[in-house]
Ligand SMILES: Nc1ncnc2c1ncn2[C@@H]1O[C@H](COP(=O)(O)OP(=O)(O)OP(=O)(O)O)[C@@H](O)[C@H]1O
């Protein structure tokens with residue numbers, strides 16, 4: 001009798017091992033997630049909200065001077081993963097991140113690292129433009145001032161101007177710098193938020209659906225800007241628009257239910273996806 005129970009147990013164990021192996025094989029990301037000389041490296045990243053797992057064993061590099069787009073159905077974990085990259089998840093009660101994320105080889109989850117400084121190096125632009133309730137000038141000057149990046153009013157003025165120029169907004173606002181940032185149009189506000197992010201000299205800019213509240217003209221301006229910013233920064237953009245991902249990014253990562261299913265050159269992902277789930281999504285059969 002005992003032998004039979006043992007045999008049954010062994011069969012059950014073997015079956016669960018097969019299931020686990022199948023699941024692992026299923027979860028393994030298709031495509032090369034590495035890049036030469038990466039700006040950021042993410043290894044075995046997992047995220048939980050309380051007992052619920054939202055991201056499973058994600059490995060992904062972020063290159064220098066590249067735009068990486070993250071796509072996938074609603075709830076697949078794009079924003080969650082993006083927030084791991086500058087520790088914005090730290091601010092969500094019950095959220096736990098494991099694995100390793102490095103910026104230029106330095107562990108960003110190192111207890112000695114100040115998250116405020118990290119967020120200056122890895123800045124974030126949100127879906128809804130969120131200027132501070134301050135003047136246009138102050139929106140941009142605020143970060144450099146708290147981080148002590150300039151030594152005089154003249155230097156700060158110059159930094160505000162260069163940041164607004166890089167964000168493609170200077171000509172539209174140079175005569176009303178003392179007016180509230182909230183008085184600008186949605187597209188202008190989003191460029192103001194980009195100027196604010198640039199002002200503290202980041203290495204990486206994270207953008208979570210930055211154009212979803214904008215009209216097609218404002219969207220086109222931001223997309224052009226993203227392409228220009230690539231010369232100086234690494235950019236990670238979450239988007240629901242596959243056309244936008246195709247237009248602005250060089251690499252694309254496809255997420256599905258917390259797994260990074262496939263990553264590769266944007267052109268390849270959209271013309272020749274290797275995983276069935278990626279293909280279903282980009283051909284509109286899912287999501
Ligand atoms: N603060 C939170 N508390 C608990 N669960 C959360 C929280 N934020 C996200 N989740 C859950 O984690 C999963 C991933 O959510 P996330 O917002 O990252 O998805 P997403 O891909 O950005 O979706 P969308 O395209 O709709 O923005 C979802 O199941 C979501 O319900």
Ligand SMILES: [Mg+2]
Pocket residue numbers: 078079080208
């Ligand atoms: Mg999201």
